[in-house]
Amino acid sequence: MSELSSPPRIIVTGASSIIGQFLLPKLATSGCEVHAISRNNRSGLIATEKNLFWHSSDISDPEQLPRLSANALVHLAPLWLLPPLLPVLDSLQLKRVIGFGSTSVFSKAGSVNPDERRLSVRLTEAEEEVSKLCATFGINWTVFRPTLVYDCVRDKNITRIASFIRRFGFFPLLGEGRGLRQPVHADDLANACILALWRPQTFNRAYNLSGGEALSYLQMVAKIFDALGKPARFLTVPEWLFHAAIKLVRLLPGGRGLNAEMATRMNVDLCFNHSEATRDFDFSPRLFLPHWDHADTMQK
Numbered sequence: 001m002s003e004l005s006s007p008p009r010i011i012v013t014g015a016s017s018i019i020g021q022f023l024l025p026k027l028a029t030s031g032c033e034v035h036a037i038s039r040n041n042r043s044g045l046i047a048t049e050k051n052l053f054w055h056s057s058d059i060s061d062p063e064q065l066p067r068l069s070a071n072a073l074v075h076l077a078p079l080w081l082l083p084p085l086l087p088v089l090d091s092l093q094l095k096r097v098i099g100f101g102s103t104s105v106f107s108k109a110g111s112v113n114p115d116e117r118r119l120s121v122r123l124t125e126a127e128e129e130v131s132k133l134c135a136t137f138g139i140n141w142t143v144f145r146p147t148l149v150y151d152c153v154r155d156k157n158i159t160r161i162a163s164f165i166r167r168f169g170f171f172p173l174l175g176e177g178r179g180l181r182q183p184v185h186a187d188d189l190a191n192a193c194i195l196a197l198w199r200p201q202t203f204n205r206a207y208n209l210s211g212g213e214a215l216s217y218l219q220m221v222a223k224i225f226d227a228l229g230k231p232a233r234f235l236t237v238p239e240w241l242f243h244a245a246i247k248l249v250r251l252l253p254g255g256r257g258l259n260a261e262m263a264t265r266m267n268v269d270l271c272f273n274h275s276e277a278t279r280d281f282d283f284s285p286r287l288f289l290p291h292w293d294h295a296d297t298m299q300k
Contacts, residue, residue: 007051009033009070010197011094013059013085014077016040018151019100022190023074028052030194035068062088072096074193079143080122083129090137097134097141098193101127103208103272105145107265127206140203142196144189147210147272151186152227152290158183162224162292170233171225173266174242177218177234180269182210188285195281202280208272212285217266220288227290239264 010027012020015036027034034052037059057064059077062084069092075082079101089097105123108116127143134141150158165171192209196202215223218234225232237245242263277283 007031007033008072009035009068011035011037011066011068011070011073013037013065013073013075013081015054017076018149018154018186019076019189019193021151021154022187023076023193024052026190026194035066035070037066059085065089067092070094072098072197074197075099078126079130080126083126083133086130086133086137086139090139095139096197097130097139098196099130099141099143100189101143101145101206103145103147103210103270106272107270131204134204140200142202142204143206144192145206145208145272146184146189147208147270148181148183149186149189150183150290152292155186158224158290161221162228162290165221165225165228165230169230170235171221172235172237172242172245173218173221174237174239174263175267176236177216177221177266179217179265179267180214180271181217181220182212182214182271183220183288184209184211184285188212188283192277192281192283195283196277199281205276205280207277207280207283208274209277209283210272210274210285212287214271215288223288224290227292 010032012024012027012034014020015024016038020036024034024036028051032051035055036052037055037057039058040056055066057066059065059081065085065088071094073089073094073096075085075097079099082097082099086097101123104116105120105127109120111117111120130141130143148157149155152158152162161171189209221234222232246263274283274285
């Protein structure tokens with residue numbers, strides 16, 4: 001950051017996301033002037049940081065983006081919302097962008113579920129559009145593709161499994177649950193933003209960001225049992241019954257996001273090498289060590 005003559009001004013879109021809760025204080029305490037943008041005004045989130053400013057705005061309408069002169073944008077909202085913002089950012093002379101996609105761009109490309117295939121295509125097209133528009137406007141871009149993101153509070157993956165275990169005391173497996181996973185903590189993704197923000201090696205590149213260890217789906221869930229202070233109990237379920245159960249669960253509140261492909265992937269490896277991120281900006285993610293407060297667990 002030596003080329004910056006004054007404290008850098010950073011815009012963060014999708015600021016109330018699970019990555020945002022870790023990134024905002026890191027940016028603020030590093031001396032940046034941080035402008036957090038979210039549809040919901042979360043101005044009380046970090047009241048102690050005087051250089052953090054909240055803006056309530058729906059960026060799906062680019063015209064709502066605050067007209068702020070800034071050094072960089074970190075885009076934590078869905079990646080396909082970024083390309084329409086780039087002409088506005090260019091008019092504000094912004095020259096650095098970091099955005100978040102997903103390794104789903106690869107893992108769901110061949111899914112039998114049409115919604116998942118559409119997601120993969122949408123992410124692919126967004127990456128291509130970001131690259132093309134940034135080249136046109138002279139903006140240095142970086143896209144991060146994380147694997148299974150968790151924070152043990154608000155994520156929709158690890159926390160959903162923990163909630164099932166709390167409620168029923170066991171976890172269903174399709175087959176042996178041998179598919180490999182690399183859960184990555186949202187705090188490590190926030191660190192990646194800090195590390196890569198001003199490094200020229202990261203300009204105009206995309207990186208897969210995975211967790212610090214690869215473990216089977218069964219091992220991952222066993223660690224969740226252990227973190228909850230419960231003995232690991234698994235129920236192996238035949239595929240036909242699992243598919244029937246998924247259809248029933250989808251009818252319940254919070255179940256609409258589930259599909260049979262999620263179960264099938266329990267036995268598919270979803271590992272992605274992050275060595276390029278380690279080489280270019282010292283990305284060093286933690287091992288998978290989920291944690292919940294045991295008193296809170298007992299209440300649930």
